[in-house]
Amino acid sequence: MKLLGIINHVRHRQTFRMALLTNFTREPVIRRLEARHGLIRPEWLVIACLEYRDGSSARDICEITDQPRNTISRGVLALEKKGLVRRDPDPIDARRTRLWLTDAGRRLHEEWTASGAAIEELIVSLLSPEERMQLDMLLGKLCLSLPSIVAARREMILDEAGSESAYGAPPPYGQMDGHGPIDGRGPRDGATT
DSSP: OGGGGGGGTSTTHHHHHHHHHHHHHHHHHHHHHHHHHOOOHHHHHHHHHHHHSTTOOHHHHHHHHTOOHHHHHHHHHHHHHTTSEEEEEOSSOTTOEEEEEOHHHHHHHHHHHHHHHHHHHHHHTTSOHHHHHHHHHHHHHHHHTHHHHHHHHHHHHHHHHSSTTOTTOOOOTTOOSSOSGGGTOSGGGTOOO
């Protein structure tokens, strides 16, 4: 790999390294499974979220993944046609629909996670048990800090652009108030201001 020398020369070494590992580990698994099963990335996101919390709504998935509503809705419709997801009305709130993985959806998720786990083991096998624990702790800490990271990123983008209507300004992490890109009315969905 000719470009490995770059990892020590970029200003943002840690994030560059995380992205590099992702590109060479997760991406091939996803591309192979996409080709084998005809699923696109938003569909995988829906499956992953339902494996985590079966019975979620499409809106819940949008909030978890920070994906536009129309992207997740198309993913849900495609998965339903493929027999991997089913919908049921919410017994408490008739306006909501709950989504559930079918047995076929669960089998597909198991295949996906088994491939990912094998690649992860290949990577972490290079580390001592202590280093594995430390890596797990550090990655967990960074992931739990996402709300503050996203808020700081938003402030940086706003400072650079000078206004809230700038493309690329992300919504607050976990936004649930029904305004902005998460509910499908933001710039990521092609809306104009």
